[in-house]
Amino acid sequence: MRFMILVKASADSEAGVMPSEELLTAMGNFNEALAQAGVLVSADGLHPSSKGSRVRFSGDKRSVIDGPFIETKELIAGYWVWEVTSKEEAIEWVKRCPNPMPGTEAEIEIRQIFTAEDFGAELTPEARAQEERIRAQMMKSKI
Template sequence: MKYMLILKATEETEAATGAAGEEDLNAMGRYNEELIKAGVLLAGEGLTPSAEGARIDYRGDDREVTDGPFTETKELIAGFWIIQTASREEALEWARRIPLTSGAVEVRRVFELSEFDQDNEYVQMEQQWRDGGGEERTA
């Protein structure tokens, strides 16, 4: 099962602004190395501050773009990991090991393609793409 570990920001985090101390960076590096050695890490990245981002609000056919920074910190994400584990409990155990002294991490299971209607043409196209045999589509 795949899980996304979402590192929630309590504010524009020091790590996101490049001001994290060497000890913090090393601790996170060691944690990432453990994930890699265990063979569970599929992806993981930190995100730049929200001042460099934008948010798009959808209302019917209308799209409104709002540039950052975003002041509502409960909505900010500082980074993420995508891991593959045998169970929810294993994913939670990996999340408990993240070397944080404050903040929060949200653990969410990622849908598997097999959970969708396999007769759907777009599900079939997605499977072909994942298998490396699908044609590239442009929007």
């Protein structure tokens, strides 16, 4: 099972305050443990929302809204993608994580990633074949 682990933003992360050397070391050690356990698929931090944009869809219309975005508690500062056997295993790994926002309250959200099987009959054989071609192309471009 794959899960996306979302690190919620804080006022500091939205202000562009970079993590301390101590936090970078602690997170590096945590990421190394994830990698050694075969859990880590990917991980990255995100720039503040002031450097981002949103595209709003309204019927056929598209509008671009530039950051910053106001609701810090709804924003993401970084993420991991993990391959684990259960949500419970993902929770146990998150409990071992250093506080991503030292000295403050922080929140990490755990969300399961859909697999092709989750879509049932709506994912036609043609759509499944297309998905497999896309994934193969993604793997090829990483080499």
